Amino acid sequence: MTATDPALTALANGWAALSLLHGRIEAHIERALQARHDLSVREYSLLDVLSRQHDGEGGHLQMKQVADAVVLSQSATTRLVARLEGRGLLSRYLCPTDRRGIYTDVTEAGLKLLEEARPTNDTALRRALDEAAVNPDLAPLVTAVKEMPRTPRHPSPLPAQ
Numbered sequence: 001m002t003a004t005d006p007a008l009t010a011l012a013n014g015w016a017a018l019s020l021l022h023g024r025i026e027a028h029i030e031r032a033l034q035a036r037h038d039l040s041v042r043e044y045s046l047l048d049v050l051s052r053q054h055d056g057e058g059g060h061l062q063m064k065q066v067a068d069a070v071v072l073s074q075s076a077t078t079r080l081v082a083r084l085e086g087r088g089l090l091s092r093y094l095c096p097t098d099r100r101g102i103y104t105d106v107t108e109a110g111l112k113l114l115e116e117a118r119p120t121n122d123t124a125l126r127r128a129l130d131e132a133a134v135n136p137d138l139a140p141l142v143t144a145v146k147e148m149p150r151t152p153r154h155p156s157p158l159p160a161q
Contacts, residue, residue, distance in 0.1 A: 021132055021141050028128035037117040045070045047114045051106045060103045
């Protein structure tokens with residue numbers, strides 16, 4: 001295979017289209033969340049992930065799991081948690097069975113903001129997809145996104161290759 005191989009070119013074009021679609025969707029949602037709720041996409045995603053935790057076996061996520069779910073490094077996730085904690089939207093506490101572990105929970109104020117922001121996020125996502133669907137290069141990807149089976153909102157990350 002060479003750099004001009006049609007299969008590689010098609011793959012690169014597909015990746016470029018996917019990247020473009022992602023960027024457009026994220027920018028659209030970012031503008032809506034910032035304007036209406038003073039939240040970034042990452043902040044919304046973090047609140048959403050943490051709101052799905054539960055008590056009991058495997059109920060609380062470790063910081064690495066949270067970082068993987070919001071697609072950030074652990075250090076960036078820790079900074080994001082600290083920022084939202086400073087706004088009173090999250091709280092941290094020591095793990096009762098392992099004093100080295102720290103859990104993060106969404107506060108009542110965080111849950112309220114998340115519930116207010118959820119319709120904004122969902123509407124912005126639908127609009128961004130509808131706008132992208134008119135672009136012939138993006139339309140197949142939009143169709144694929146809309147036809148995805150209903151799965152957990154934050155599936156486990158893919159194993160490292």
